[in-house]
Amino acid sequence: MKYVSTRGFEGRFTAEEAIIMGIAPDGGLFVPESIPVLSDDDIEQMKNMSFCEISARVLSKYMDDFTEDELLGYTREAYSEEKWGEDPVPLVQLNSYNDREYILELWHGPTCAFKDVALQLLPHLMTASIRKTGESKKICILTATSGDTGKAALEGFKDLPGTEIIVFYPTGGVSEAQKLQMVTTTGDNTHVIAVNGCFDDAQTGVKKIFADEAFNEELLSKGIKLSSANSINWGRLAPQIAYYVYSYIELLRREKITKGESINIVVPTGNFGNILAAWFAKQMGIPVHRLICASNRNKVLCDFFSSGKYDRNREFYKTSSPSMDILISSNLERLLYEITDKDPDKVKDWMNKLNTEGVYKVDPQTLKRMQMLFVGGFADETGVSKTILDVYDRTDNIVDTHTAVGFNIYNRYHGRSGDECKTVFASTASPFKFSAAVMDAIKGEGFSRDKSIEEVITELSDESGLPIPDAIKDLSSKPVLHKDVIEKEDMEAKVRSILLG
Numbered sequence: 432m433k434y435v436s437t438r439g440f441e442g443r444f445t446a447e448e449a450i451i452m453g454i455a456p457d458g459g460l461f462v463p464e465s466i467p468v469l470s471d472d473d474i475e476q477m478k479n480m481s482f483c484e485i486s487a488r489v490l491s492k493y494m495d496d497f498t499e500d501e502l503l504g505y506t507r508e509a510y511s512e513e514k515w516g517e518d519p520v521p522l523v524q525l526n527s528y529n530d531r532e533y534i535l536e537l538w539h540g541p542t543c544a545f546k547d548v549a550l551q552l553l554p555h556l557m558t559a560s561i562r563k564t565g566e567s568k569k570i571c572i573l574t575a576t577s578g579d580t581g582k583a584a585l586e587g588f589k590d591l592p593g594t595e596i597i598v599f600y601p602t603g604g605v606s607e608a609q610k611l612q613m614v615t616t617t618g619d620n621t622h623v624i625a626v627n628g629c630f631d632d633a634q635t636g637v638k639k640i641f642a643d644e645a646f647n648e649e650l651l652s653k654g655i656k657l658s659s660a661n662s663i664n665w666g667r668l669a670p671q672i673a674y675y676v677y678s679y680i681e682l683l684r685r686e687k688i689t690k691g692e693s694i695n696i697v698v699p700t701g702n703f704g705n706i707l708a709a710w711f712a713k714q715m716g717i718p719v720h721r722l723i724c725a726s727n728r729n730k731v732l733c734d735f736f737s738s739g740k741y742d743r744n745r746e747f748y749k750t751s752s753p754s755m756d757i758l759i760s761s762n763l764e765r766l767l768y769e770i771t772d773k774d775p776d777k778v779k780d781w782m783n784k785l786n787t788e789g790v791y792k793v794d795p796q797t798l799k800r801m802q803m804l805f806v807g808g809f810a811d812e813t814g815v816s817k818t819i820l821d822v823y824d825r826t827d828n829i830v831d832t833h834t835a836v837g838f839n840i841y842n843r844y845h846g847r848s849g850d851e852c853k854t855v856f857a858s859t860a861s862p863f864k865f866s867a868a869v870m871d872a873i874k875g876e877g878f879s880r881d882k883s884i885e886e887v888i889t890e891l892s893d894e895s896g897l898p899i900p901d902a903i904k905d906l907s908s909k910p911v912l913h914k915d916v917i918e919k920e921d922m923e924a925k926v927r928s929i930l931l932g
């Protein structure tokens with residue numbers, strides 16, 4: 432299996448090369464040349480498999496230089512009971528009296544967000560890729576974060592020999608807990624830097640550094656190679672496909688669906704990585720009726736799925752679901768490539784327009800193809816709050832602000848469509864990560880205003896009966912180890928001073 436760039440770069444690359452490079456040489460994203468399909472035998476066998484085993488099987492289809500056994504070794508280490516509890520990604524039926532809705536809890540990992548699923552595994556894939564390709568350079572992971580990727584990547588790569596990790600987060604664009612998690616990170620190879628601006632500024636800055644050939648040459652000559660832990664890296668995306676396959680297998684073995692029965696998948700979306708993983712699961716043969724792409728007030732994707740026009744020239748809102756406060760959803764590029772039957776010229780043209788004018792419009796055929804599968808929708812802040820309370824009242828489950836965006840969109844979709852397909856909700860973060868917004872939703876606006884973050888977290892634990900996750904405990908008593916704040920223009924200079932002194 433080889434990987435190519437969405438923008439038509441001539442070379443073909445192995446999975447290992449794609450993982451090490453992170454982004455294609457022409458600024459495009461790596462995609463597999465063809466999408467592997469799960470056979471009937473695969474599905475039958477998976478019914479007797481654990482999540483780790485399913486994950487290894489799915490990944491083996493995309494990485495043919497790795498044996499399934501080797502990958503199983505990595506998934507077992509990445510998703511150990513010690514780090515995740517007994518069931519790494521529990522699929523929880525929402526109501527005992529309705530068997531339509533299921534929450535796929537993706538936040539039982541070390542930093543309480545779904546990004547742990549991929550970022551606990553990526554360091555294993557990266558190390559193995561370095562070994563297999565004979566790469567001798569030090570790998571520096573550059574990452575922009577809207578809050579959750581940063582900490583998950585830091586935990587994954589902390590003190591990993593042969594690597595350095597630099598995380599840029601937008602000042603004020605992340606929740607208090609997210610920020611404290613990052614700036615208290617230990618480890619000799621970790622660097623956390625605040626950038627004055629929003630997530631898109633940080634992500635654009637990182638992409639610019641990747642695209643600066645002279646700078647990359649200079650780093651190479653000093654024995655350093657840049658890579659990415661954002662979902663632009665294929666090694667970040669592939670592990671996410673596995674949990675959608677797993678959720679389908681779970682429904683099959685619990686006899687909630689029959690073989691071949693289609694399900695819906697609801698994904699609160701920012702950079703379009705997680706929902707794209709669900710799309711890949713569908714292409715691999717998992718029967719999916721609708722992919723529901725849920726946005727917050729930054730509803731650029733919702734508008735895109737209705738009009739075919741992607742327009743980032745709009746007001747940017749800070750919301751209670753900060754990990755989705757994104758106007759440039761990078762992974763859409765991969766979908767566009769696939770859905771235009773792999774037309775790199777079209778993709779390149781659209782991405783250039785996005786870069787220069789901030790807007791592009793796809794052709795009617797492309798739009799129609801997307802609309803056959805994707806349902807877009809957006810929720811405003813009041814809607815998110817109401818939904819948290821509603822889900823709690825109805826089911827006794829407390830969902831975080833991001834997951835609530837998904838419920839909000841789905842509830843309205845279900846109401847108007849009458850679509851009764853079994854539905855899996857990607858639950859992307861623990862409510863403890865967004866305790867203040869969640870408690871305000873349940874107890875009333877302003878509830879947490881004058882309380883310390885610890886008080887609010889304790890109240891949430893009392894209310895929900897859930898233990899406070901270790902990752903969230905005692906956050907404000909840990910020493911702050913990373914204090915740098917820079918302007919977005921200075922990101923490259925910062926990387927230079929960290930790596931070259």
Ligand SMILES: *Cc1c(COP(=O)(O)O)cnc(C)c1O
Pocket residue numbers: 544545546578579580662699700701702703704705706754755833834859860
């Ligand atoms: C990153 C994140 C999202 C958005 O996922 P994308 O893959 O960027 O679309 C949603 N919810 C939470 C909690 C996140 O951390």
